Amino acid sequence: MSDTYDFDLFTIGAGSGGVRASRVSAAHGAKVAIAEEHRVGGTCVIRGCVPKKMLVYGAHFAEDLEDCKRFGWEIGERSFDWKVLRDNVLDDVKRIEGAYTETLDNHDVTIFKERAELTGPHEITLASGKVVTAKYILIATGARPRLPECQGANHGITSNEAFHLDKLPERIVIAGGGYIANEFAGIFNEFGCKVTLVNRGDTLLRSYDEAVRDRLLQISMTKGIDFKFNTVFETVKPCDDGGFLVKMSDCDEERVDQVMWAVGRVPNIEGLGLDKAGIEVGEGGEIKVDRFSKTNVDHIYAVGDVTDRVQLTPVAIREGQAFADTVFGGLEPVAVDHSCVPSAVFSHPPIAAVGMTEGEAKNALGSVKVYLSDFRPMKNVLAGRNERSLFKMICDGDSGRIVGIHMIAPEAPEMMQAAAIAVKAGLTKADFDATVAIHPTMAEELVLMR
Ligand SMILES: Cc1cc2nc3c(=O)[nH]c(=O)nc-3n(C[C@H](O)[C@H](O)[C@H](O)COP(=O)(O)OP(=O)(O)OC[C@H]3O[C@@H](n4cnc5c(N)ncnc54)[C@H](O)[C@@H]3O)c2cc1C
Numbered sequence: 001m002s003d004t005y006d007f008d009l010f011t012i013g014a015g016s017g018g019v020r021a022s023r024v025s026a027a028h029g030a031k032v033a034i035a036e037e038h039r040v041g042g043t044c045v046i047r048g049c050v051p052k053k054m055l056v057y058g059a060h061f062a063e064d065l066e067d068c069k070r071f072g073w074e075i076g077e078r079s080f081d082w083k084v085l086r087d088n089v090l091d092d093v094k095r096i097e098g099a100y101t102e103t104l105d106n107h108d109v110t111i112f113k114e115r116a117e118l119t120g121p122h123e124i125t126l127a128s129g130k131v132v133t134a135k136y137i138l139i140a141t142g143a144r145p146r147l148p149e150c151q152g153a154n155h156g157i158t159s160n161e162a163f164h165l166d167k168l169p170e171r172i173v174i175a176g177g178g179y180i181a182n183e184f185a186g187i188f189n190e191f192g193c194k195v196t197l198v199n200r201g202d203t204l205l206r207s208y209d210e211a212v213r214d215r216l217l218q219i220s221m222t223k224g225i226d227f228k229f230n231t232v233f234e235t236v237k238p239c240d241d242g243g244f245l246v247k248m249s250d251c252d253e254e255r256v257d258q259v260m261w262a263v264g265r266v267p268n269i270e271g272l273g274l275d276k277a278g279i280e281v282g283e284g285g286e287i288k289v290d291r292f293s294k295t296n297v298d299h300i301y302a303v304g305d306v307t308d309r310v311q312l313t314p315v316a317i318r319e320g321q322a323f324a325d326t327v328f329g330g331l332e333p334v335a336v337d338h339s340c341v342p343s344a345v346f347s348h349p350p351i352a353a354v355g356m357t358e359g360e361a362k363n364a365l366g367s368v369k370v371y372l373s374d375f376r377p378m379k380n381v382l383a384g385r386n387e388r389s390l391f392k393m394i395c396d397g398d399s400g401r402i403v404g405i406h407m408i409a410p411e412a413p414e415m416m417q418a419a420a421i422a423v424k425a426g427l428t429k430a431d432f433d434a435t436v437a438i439h440p441t442m443a444e445e446l447v448l449m450r
């Protein structure tokens with residue numbers, strides 16, 4: 001395409017956004033290169049969604065093996081070997097990394113397995129010293145775990161290290177109250193670790209509906225997870241035997257085997273040379289972009305977590321796809337619609353949501369109608385598991401249009417993916433009422449709410 005530059009597109013970062021953008025741009029006919037300093041696949045594949053979900057599956061067996069007795073199964077003595085699960089998960093991650101690399105190779109995308117930095121508006125310098133030029137540059141460098149400002153913070157692990165532990169901690173404190181803290185609290189707790197979740201504020205999972213958050217807190221406590229709210233870490237000191245002494249506000253010093261930070265993620269822009277190309281960043285270090293993911297510099301774009309819009313894999317992928325179609329697709333520019341993005345927390349049990357919470361809907365619409373279904377799933381009843389699910393539907397009080405659905409239930413994310421289509425399409429409560437239930441399911445509650 002371009003004679004002046006080595007490549008039409010140079011992508012920095014082979015994660016969810018960068019891989020999609022590079023592959024599709026190449027399919028549109030562009031000459032593409034991509035640089036990755038760690039492993040092809042990025043956070044989601046290597047140390048995020050994928051291995052996390054596999055651990056969630058592994059952890060859930062603890063409950064299934066307990067519950068199966070009431071269904072007539074006697075399975076004798078059982079034990080759990082962390083290293084078997086860990087190594088199988090890491091092997092599968094390697095397989096997926098290979099599949100991502102193959103896709104790029106099949107599209108003739110040149111892969112540089114090294115760090116890249118901008119050294120001019122159209123120039124990139126690789127860690128090896130090689131200098132290349134590109135007509136367009138895409139920054140898709142993602143984000144990394146934030147460390148809190150407490151003495152000894154370097155002694156704690158983050159989600160990056162959690163997948164590689166040599167052994168499970170008997171006692172772990174997890175700082176944070178968001179996605180990662182709640183997901184890993186559930187995982188470690190199911191594996192038999194003593195878990196304390198420590199939150200600086202008084203609210204877990206702030207962006208989710210209050211009723212659903214409260215239900216997760218109540219169930220998590222029943223399962224044995226401890227919570228501390230309005231608490232901050234002061235010091236983490238290593239002990240001679242490998243554990244740590246942790247001092248938190250308003251508490252005595254405690255001895256634990258592991259400290260894990262899950263207090264948010266910061267955009268990866270350090271040493272990237274953004275100043276060499278004159279790229280503007282926001283207060284949190286996020287690269288500022290317009291609705292087509294274009295930075296303030298005409299030929300430089302950014303997608304995914306580094307822009308800190310919605311830090312989710314499917315969003316990064318959509319942004320990457322839209323970038324490729326806009327710049328190399330030869331059609332009208334494509335903007336990603338960031339409204340009504342469904343999401344899930346893979347806690348035990350999981351939470352899933354789409355649209356507005358009750359509070360947001362009241363502020364935005366004034367008049368809202370709320371429907372609730374608070375039930376004990378059939379499987380839990382027979383298992384003797386005293387764990388209730390909650391579905392909540394928020395509708396515009398005037399039109400009946402559904403503006404939000406919130407769930408905490410086994411398989412809630414699976415149900416939510418389908419329900420989210422209806423909410424995105426602007427369907428009403430009457431449309432749900434007109435749909436016949438599938439019985440017996442949990443999902444039927446969606447069309448039976450009163
Ligand atoms: C523990 C965890 C669990 C998660 N679970 C989910 C989930 O269940 N569902 C979901 O939707 N989202 C989940 N996420 C979020 C999701 O992983 C991210 O939103 C997504 O990966 C962002 O994609 P990205 O392309 O922006 O960045 P990334 O996937 O982070 O890719 C960026 C890549 O750039 C590389 N890089 C950085 N700087 C340079 C440089 N200078 N040169 C070369 N390479 C560089 C990095 O090594 C990295 O591979 C999870 C995140 C974490 C941490």
Ligand SMILES: NC(=O)c1ccc[n+]([C@@H]2O[C@H](COP(=O)([O-])OP(=O)(O)OC[C@H]3O[C@@H](n4cnc5c(N)ncnc54)[C@H](O)[C@@H]3O)[C@@H](O)[C@H]2O)c1
Nearest residue numbers: 148175176177178179180181199200262263264311344345
């Ligand atoms: N299931 C999923 O889709 C999934 C899973 C994991 C991560 N993610 C993505 O990754 C992002 C990062 O996840 P995360 O859990 O690190 O961040 P988060 O933004 O979800 O939560 C951070 C939490 O840490 C608390 N906090 C901040 N500083 C603290 C401190 N010093 N001490 C104690 N608590 C403190 C905050 O109050 C907040 O509750 C998420 O926003 C999400 O977009 C998604």
